Amino acid sequence: MKKLIFIIPVLFVLISQAQYEHEVTGYEWPEDEKVLQKLEEWQDLKFGLLMHWGSYSQWGIVESWSICPEDYGWCERKKGSNPDDYFTYKKEYENLKLSFNPVNFNPDKWAEAASDAGMKYVVFTTKHHDGFCMFDSKYTDYKITDEESPFSTNPRANVAKEIFDAFRAKDMWAGAYFSKPDWNHENYWDPKFPPLDRNVNYDPELYPEKWEKYVDFTHNQIMELMTDYGDIDILWLDGGWVAKKPAPMLEEAYAHKAEGVSSGFIKNRVVNQDIRMDELAAKAREKQPGLIVVDRAVRGPNQNYLTPENRVPETQLPYPWESCIIAGGGWSWVPNPEFMTPKQAIHMLVDIVAKGGNLLYNIGPGPDGTWPQGAYELLAAMGAWIKVNGEAIYSTRAIEPFKTDNICLTQKKDTKEVYAIYLEQGQSEGLTSSEPLANGLPESFTVKGIFAADNAKLSMLGARGNLKWENTGEGVKIFIPRKIRNNLPCDLAWAVKISEVK
Known part of the structure; x- marks a missing residue:
């Protein structure tokens, strides 16, 4: 090989x-x-x-x-x-x-x-x-x-x-x-x-x-x-x-x-x-x-x-x-x-x-x-x-635009559910040594090119409760409350489930 x-x-x-x-x-x-x-x-x-x-x-x-x-x-x-x-x-x-x-x-x-x-x-x-x-x-x-x-x-x-x-x-x-x-x-x-x-x-x-x-x-x-x-x-x-x-x-x-x-x-x-x-x-x-x-x-x-x-x-x-x-x-x-x-x-x-x-x-x-x-x-x-x-991850298929910035997308096969997976950023992802590390999740982020349906519900896998969101001109903006950011369900990458997209 x-x-x-x-x-x-x-x-x-x-x-x-x-x-x-x-x-x-x-x-x-x-x-x-x-x-x-x-x-x-x-x-x-x-x-x-x-x-x-x-x-x-x-x-x-x-x-x-x-x-x-x-x-x-x-x-x-x-x-x-x-x-x-x-x-x-x-x-x-x-x-x-x-x-x-x-x-x-x-x-x-x-x-x-x-x-x-x-x-x-x-x-x-x-x-x-x-x-x-x-x-x-x-x-x-x-x-x-x-x-x-x-x-x-x-x-x-x-x-x-x-x-x-x-x-x-x-x-x-x-x-x-x-x-x-x-x-x-x-x-x-x-x-x-x-x-x-x-x-x-x-x-x-x-x-x-x-x-x-x-x-x-x-x-x-x-x-x-x-x-x-x-x-x-x-x-x-x-x-x-x-x-x-x-x-x-x-x-x-x-x-x-x-x-x-x-x-x-x-x-x-x-x-x-x-x-x-x-x-x-x-x-x-x-x-x-x-x-x-x-x-x-x-x-x-x-x-x-x-x-x-x-x-x-x-x-x-x-x-x-x-x-x-x-x-x-x-x-x-x-x-x-x-x-x-x-x-x-x-x-x-x-x-x-x-x-x-x-x-x-x-x-x-x-x-x-x-x-x-x-x-x-x-x-x-x-x-x-x-x-x-x-x-x-499992039983998913690709959905455009696949990846925007540090956010990857997957879609559950045969359903309307879409997952936006936010990849933790840091020096290993291209920052120079003079730039600060940006680990963890921000208060909010926008999934460009994806818009949530009017009645959609958003939630983070492994965390309780629904997330607040709004559609902007670029895509759906997702808000991560402090209680989740202080007690993340995992490290390195986090998946937000969108029940339905437009």
Whole structure:
């Protein structure tokens, strides 16, 4: 997972807004009524957990990418006995399987913390690009349940199954992250050819039988997950370069390169890698009716929602979407990770929900099978806020103008109720050090662009009584009495419910 995988950071800076415009034209709504219903329910959930975890966690490095022979910063090799020797490094990386022993793995504790935080679904990395399986696949020995792995004798060795079971027990949805490229498999990176980049290291059109074996392997592994791991709600596929033909955004990127717009941001080749996604999605839904398939970064009917990575769109988007965001450290575990503050995290959640999206918040478990303490502390703070304000978050949809100044708006689905969420201000929101902090709620504030109906009632979530209000030329002006301001129901952001707007 790197910057929506197929776009490099320089391009992000240059055309980030253009990318969102491009996504609008590329989304295809599913035709399956069960999938549409599932998507509607998913949009009600708003807040989920993503976990990157694998044998690489022992080194505290970025997941998978250090064995990819590309020269981006995230691919830099710093561990092992001789990181300058690629083949020695790759062998030592793969041998991390022999020492991966997360003896403190307790998914019930994770599920409880996530549920208390208000999360409603989990997406877990069953396999990342390096090919190491965190589930008991019978199609490879490169897995945590292999007899050479010390954790294989643990009763909870089939990690993915244990996680899905634990989170479902807390009434949360289960999502399976799965990497379409597998850099360990002989029919993706053939050992007879050196890997050139993230792509398959041979031409599938010149070696169709070899490629067909890889397609069968991929289908077989995904069908294992769809068959043997209980109810799966989301199949979250990564590795957008594995597609029937160059993804349209890649084609566009290469066109820009050819035109000289950016001379070096694309360093990997474009290779036709037909994984037969239509067939795979249909087979998966035979086992999991209504399954949401997220074929990331590949325009078409199998990308049921979009996944802007580590960033939030500027405005509402006209299709289902989810920002996947690092909570602290990296996607995978790193030593001494620094997590977002509760204020940053809560404001981000509110901003995303106001724009109609979901927040998929990533936490990387450590090599011993535990979360950093900072993750628990952050989730506890988010949960405390959501217990008061969840009504303004769950089962809501975007309503224009989405956000004005520091006030975000949401609307309850299928009702007239609108919520104005006032975000606490302070230096972290852009004030200079010479400006005073403006924490807490003022005596009054105006929600620009929103006007209360004549008979509307306004109230603050978590506080008693109705609020005084008046419509002005700009919008509805809301008055917060001293007794509420002196005894606020929560910190950092406050939601005012407007029973009806004009």
